[in-house]
Amino acid sequence: MDIIDRRPNPHGKNLENRRRVLDRARGAVQAAARDAVAAGKLREVGQGGAISIPSDALDEPSLHRVFSSGVREVVLSGNRQFSTGDKVQRPPSGKGGGGGPGQAGGEGKGEDGFRFVLSRDEFLDLFFEDLELPDLVKRQIATTDSLAVSRSGLSSEGSPSQLDLGRTMRHSMARRIGLKRPKPELVDSLEDELATLRGVTGSEERVAAIEAELVEARRRIRRVPWIDPVDMRFRRFTVTPKPTTRAVMFCLMDVSGSMTERMKELAKQFFLLLHVFLERRYKRVELVFIRHAEVAEEVDEDTFFHDPRTGGTVVSTALQEMLRVQEERYPAESWNIYVAQASDGDNTGADTPKCASLLRDRILPQVQYFAYIEIASSGAVIRGETDLWRGYRAVADAESRMVMRQVGDKRDIFPVFRDLFAKRTEAT
Amino acid sequence: MSDLLYRGAEWSFETIRRSYEAIERIAEDELKLDVYPNRIEVITSEQMLDVYTSHGMPLIYRHWSFGKRFVGHESAYRRGLMGLAYEVVINSNPCISYLMEENSATMQALVIAHAAFGHNHFFKNNRLFQEWTEASGILDYLEFARAYIASCEERYGVRAVERILDAAHALQNQGVHRHSGARPTDFRAEEARARERRDHEERVFNDLWRTVPTTKADKGPDGEAERRARLGLPEENLLYFLEKQAPRLAPWEREIIRIVRLIAQYFYPQPQNKMMNEGCATWVHYRIMERLHEQNRIDDASMLEVIHSTTNVITQPGYDTGGGPNFNPYALGYAMMSDIARICEDPTEEDRRWFPDIAGNGDAIGTLKHGWAEYRDESFIQQFLSPAVIRRFKLFRLRDDTEKPYLLVDAIHDAEGYRDIRRSVARFYDPSNLYADIEVVDVDLSGDRCLKLRHRTETGHLLDEKDAKATLKHLADLWGYEVKLLEVDRTTDSVLATHIASPPRVPA
Known part of the structure; x- marks a missing residue:
């Protein structure tokens, strides 16, 4: 038996389906949103809220029978007063009927319609969909007096706090490889080998070769720095004017x-x-x-x-x-x-x-x-x-x-x- | 008292594991239940709403109708009109049970007993489920369906896919094989087959074929019998017929119809034994919790909580307090299960007369397990609904004759009425009562390709006109030509109503 905690799983699985419903019923939802406003529930305009749309906008038809005439038998529970042969007055509009397996759609539908709870943004989007502010663009371009700082690439100089470490190191590594700077591990292994060979007879030639190699490696390490000023990259910012909003x-x-x-x-x-x-x-x-x-x-x-x-x-x-x-x-x-x-x-x-x-x-x-x-x-x-x-x-x-x-x-x-x-x- | 599985209402994964083990011991040693391996998943209420939306499945393809269900449930839940279930269980192998995080420790134990053992045993052993569904492949198949439909949306557009899904959903009640060929779908093979077919199509595609002149297809009217045999008519599974025979569908459209059809087929048995399934699970959980209490594994407070919530679930409102002809499946199911147990162990004179086979046989669990395996709701009621249960629910039968101005009480819970009432209740659960009997009878192949359907029914039991019209439109859309549905009387064959729909005109 496994126990799995699914609670941290991603939420909002049905957001896409929900959006599709809204899309499908867009006309009806929009009409309902506008009716709600026209009916004077204006305070809610800013909040979003619940609206009802007629259920046939989201109808899912199926082939099913309805009982209209003839004879049927219904078994009910909770008999307190009836005996066989009693005649009961027909309840208004077929209560106690239900007409068989008609309820294919599930809950959420009633006679009055289907209820949506819209977020404020959804509501306003629907509400103001085909409206726009007149003459907006002209003035906005004319009045751009506030300034905003935004990223605009990299530069090779700048303050240390704006150093882009990742890029700097990338350049540094490229340069080190290009100039064949020996790796510190190479120096270490040469030194180790030297230590084991020293004093062993018959290996003088090898020792000399290693020493020469070591000298050259140390020289290169000294010559080629780990980080050179040419590697440095800094984040650059520019100031751009921002339209007034x-x-x-x-x-x-x-x-x-x-x-x-x-x-x-x-x-x-x-x-x-x-x-x-x-x-x-x-x-x-x-x-x-x-x-x-x-x-x-x-x-x-x-x-x-x-x-x-x-x-x-x-x-x-x-x-x-x-x-x-x-x-x-x-x-x-x-x-x-x-x-x-x-x-x-x-x-x-x-x-x-x-x-x-x-x-x-x-x-x-x-x-x-x-x-x-x-x-x-x-x-x-x-x-x-x-x-x-x-x-x-x-x-x-x-x-x-x-x-x-x-x-x-x-x-x-x-x-x-x-x-x-x-x-x-x-x-x- | 250190035997207690947990204290208080807080649960942890440790208490769940301990409860599970104690319950498993009782279920296997005492009740001898036979279950699929279990997987228990803890979810939040929001995730529970998601599960509701996809018919209790963990995943399903995208379609607006699921969004509609989601919005409906969510709105009802947020307004407090609807409580959420404590658990949902999936007929799959391994059997997945979802537990709500809000549940108390007692409720977690209860729903483990209910879902992971009660329902699980029923899924694994009931003949209907065994014959019609294949539990081990369903999750993979849903995964495949979701990916396939998403890829179709990418290739052909959401609108085009939605058109097919809308139509297929409208017909899904008519998209199952009810009688012949009861063979569980092998979902794994299904997935491989779809991939193979797609590959083959892409391999053999040759645009040159389009330019080859076609021969005259129809050589006059062929014999009706021959034509119908060739098309496999009559066919009650409309989606199957469309998938195989509709002339104007693209291969991917057929595949989508197939997906809807197979999923509908998977769900087909569920309404037919819902009452038994719930009755079985409720009886099992109550029995197990009682045993835990007897063993001092749970305290008195927990047992009271068990009694309280079980009682809530098995309430059957009377006709005058909102109870309709749809019985609460938990109520009727639990009442029948505990009644059978009583008949086996402690029968009355009446029981011996009514159930000579099982009365006093002393093997309640064996008898119940036999019932759970071999019956469905209709036959189970016909076989086991006892006078004692009929009296308990105070059942009575109304005869509704629309010619008369009144309803006649023609049977009540007395000696003369028991059999009538039992027959009527069973009939109510009869699957032929749940679905309309509609089949494809003929296609005018040499003429206008009109598809002919027949609904066998009787006067006063016709299809809902508005819905039938809309559904037939969908059907005509898939078929590509006109569709004609005749409603005929079952006995006299006289035509009671005719519906005709033509496909929406598309610019060629």
């Missing part, structure tokens, strides 16, 4: 009296989606929350979403605040800047032209992308278009970096988001 995202939201909680919730969903999306593309994403009514202020996330505020609306204050923060902390040369603004489109009449010019002249030249979503509902609608919408549209028409969409309902958030970031095929 950090981004800041400004969330601007109108918190005036006309924004209801529901509307704020919609805005929040949009912001969160954008945040997760940016996190996929950048190593570091910072968030700045700016809320405004008549005046604008930078606040933390919690206040931003939950602190009730009322008052009139002056949108330009938010834009100015955003500019102030940006100039102070996030210089455009080293940061990728994204702005998302959510509003109900309500604004003080005279302020809209000011906003438009701020956007056009000062903000858009600095940022990667400016997304404006207008949450449609309340009374600020004039012929279907709000004042702010019209003002912005004039800017957006001329600038591809600015996009604007209207959102009326939770369901719209994701389509709008996808619409904004869908991959474009050489459009501009």
